Amino acid sequence: MDFKKWEPIYEAILEDFGFSREDDENSAILLSNLLIGSGTADTNTLEELISGKDVLVCGNAPKLLIDLKEVNVEDYVIIAADGATAPLVDKGIVPHVIVTDLDGDVEKEIQANQKGSIMVIHAHGDNTEKLLRYVPQFRNVIGTTQAAPFANIHNFGGFTDGDRCVFLASEFNAESITLVGFDFYDKDVTPMKEKKLKWAQRLLGAF
Ligand SMILES: Nc1ncnc2c1ncn2[C@@H]1O[C@H](COP(=O)(O)OP(=O)(O)OP(=O)(O)O)[C@@H](O)[C@H]1O
Ligand SMILES: Nc1nc2c(c(=O)[nH]1)N=C(CO)CN2
Numbered sequence: 001m002d003f004k005k006w007e008p009i010y011e012a013i014l015e016d017f018g019f020s021r022e023d024d025e026n027s028a029i030l031l032s033n034l035l036i037g038s039g040t041a042d043t044n045t046l047e048e049l050i051s052g053k054d055v056l057v058c059g060n061a062p063k064l065l066i067d068l069k070e071v072n073v074e075d076y077v078i079i080a081a082d083g084a085t086a087p088l089v090d091k092g093i094v095p096h097v098i099v100t101d102l103d104g105d106v107e108k109e110i111q112a113n114q115k116g117s118i119m120v121i122h123a124h125g126d127n128t129e130k131l132l133r134y135v136p137q138f139r140n141v142i143g144t145t146q147a148a149p150f151a152n153i154h155n156f157g158g159f160t161d162g163d164r165c166v167f168l169a170s171e172f173n174a175e176s177i178t179l180v181g182f183d184f185y186d187k188d189v190t191p192m193k194e195k196k197l198k199w200a201q202r203l204l205g206a207f
């Protein structure tokens with residue numbers, strides 16, 4: 001994603017939520033340093049995995065398991081959005097890629113990572129403690145930010161874990177992108193989650 005294209009959307013998100021760009025930037029610097037310690041994965045791995053392939057993006061809506069019955073998971077490169085990892089792992093499915101800001105079931109994500117999942121870990125102003133605690137426990141990590149990319153920190157576009165999966169699949173030239181476990185009208189969510197889902201829906205309108 002060209003950051004100049006993403007930046008106006010990012011500025012609108014910052015304003016809507018009252019997030020601080022400086023906090024996001026400092027969190028990204030922290031993640032960059034943590035990855036220098038533990039080893040950053042190469043984005044070529046994502047290119048090789050995704051380019052020309054059919055991708056299944058798994059969101060964490062309650063209907064995820066119902067949606068999964070309609071697809072043959074073996075036909076896809078599977079990208080799990082954060083909390084979607086646990087129900088997949090419980091069904092014996094190891095996602096090829098996990099996109100996370102580490103506020104889901106991180107223990108399940110560590111298990112999946114040990115079985116081969118590539119981690120795409122997102123730094124933002126409200127997850128620095130999670131980064132410090134968990135990043136050293138993962139291998140094969142690619143770091144992302146919603147602010148400007150630099151050095152070993154990327155910005156493929158997107159905001160919530162779920163829509164960032166789709167931006168990532170698009171960035172690496174997926175042949176097709178199929179969504180399961182997305183429900184933007186889920187009423188059983190907090191007001192904050194409802195607001196984030198509205199942004200996810202809006203951002204996915206571009207695809
Ligand atoms: N009804 C839904 N409830 C929860 N997540 C949903 C829903 N529909 C789609 N999603 C997508 O699934 C992703 C993963 O969901 P999860 O429950 O892990 O949320 P989360 O980690 O709190 O999300 P985020 O960190 O992006 O706020 C979300 O980022 C969202 O894009
Ligand atoms: N600063 C900040 N940025 C975010 C946050 C958040 O809570 N705070 N949540 C996200 C995933 O929904 C993505 N980006």
Ligand SMILES: [Mg+2]
Pocket residue numbers: 082083100101102103104161
């Ligand atoms: Mg999350």
